[in-house]
Amino acid sequence: MRIGVLASGRGSNLQAIIDAIEKRTLDAILAVVISNKAEAPALERARSHGTPAVFLDPKTTADREAYDRVILEQLRRYDVELVALAGYMKIVTSVLIEAYANRIMNIHPSLLPAFPGLAAQKQALDWGVKVSGCTVHFVTEGIDAGPIIRQAALPILEEDTEETLAARILVEEHRIYPQALQLFAEKRLTVEGRKVRIRENKSPHGASLLASDS
Numbered sequence: 001m002r003i004g005v006l007a008s009g010r011g012s013n014l015q016a017i018i019d020a021i022e023k024r025t026l027d028a029i030l031a032v033v034i035s036n037k038a039e040a041p042a043l044e045r046a047r048s049h050g051t052p053a054v055f056l057d058p059k060t061t062a063d064r065e066a067y068d069r070v071i072l073e074q075l076r077r078y079d080v081e082l083v084a085l086a087g088y089m090k091i092v093t094s095v096l097i098e099a100y101a102n103r104i105m106n107i108h109p110s111l112l113p114a115f116p117g118l119a120a121q122k123q124a125l126d127w128g129v130k131v132s133g134c135t136v137h138f139v140t141e142g143i144d145a146g147p148i149i150r151q152a153a154l155p156i157l158e159e160d161t162e163e164t165l166a167a168r169i170l171v172e173e174h175r176i177y178p179q180a181l182q183l184f185a186e187k188r189l190t191v192e193g194r195k196v197r198i199r200e201n202k203s204p205h206g207a208s209l210l211a212s213d214s
């Protein structure tokens with residue numbers, strides 16, 4: 001499976017994907033990493049893995065749709081089959097969503113549908129919830145609203161700050177994002193309306209590459 005990653009920042013989820021590919025727990029090729037930020041550390045992480053790293057300047061296009069058409073061109077150029085958003089801070093338009101229907105994933109640092117949008121960890125703390133976590137979902141129109149593939153939950157501690165909570169959630173993000181991608185690579189995901197069905201791995205040729213199916 002050829003993955004294209006869109007990232008705007010530090011790229012720790014991208015790194016988790018790269019590490020999983022290198023450890024062979026994710027059976028995929030990182031075909032290209034694209035960023036809307038020239039200085040995104042994610043681009044450097046891609047280069048270190050030997051993956052083409054492409055900066056596309058949003059200022060050179062008239063609007064979001066035109067920008068997404070430029071991205072689409074690059075994704076096709078690198079034969080990308082699945083797009084993974086990893087800290088990508090731009091809204092994806094119908095141009096990409098229709099071209100890659102049910103083939104764009106995102107990771108979000110809350111238990112969706114709670115706390116979509118920016119600063120999800122702060123939203124959770126401000127609300128006073130006792131459990132939070134992260135969600136991998138397919139991208140549809142609507143912010144963080146697509147069908148859910150995988151979630152991990154963790155307790156919020158009395159002494160948690162936005163930073164400590166974000167750090168603990170991140171550990172779970174790095175675990176479940178490569179797992180969700182591997183499920184896709186194994187063709188075990190089917191989208192039925194809002195629901196993502198996960199087929200059991202019945203391959204007679206040994207276990208799934210997933211470290212754990214829990």
Ligand code: GRF
Nearest residue numbers: 010011012013087107108109
């Ligand atoms: C992560 O918390 C992710 O859930 C959110 O943006 C952050 C990106 O971090 N969508 P990184 O760039 O992957 O380190």
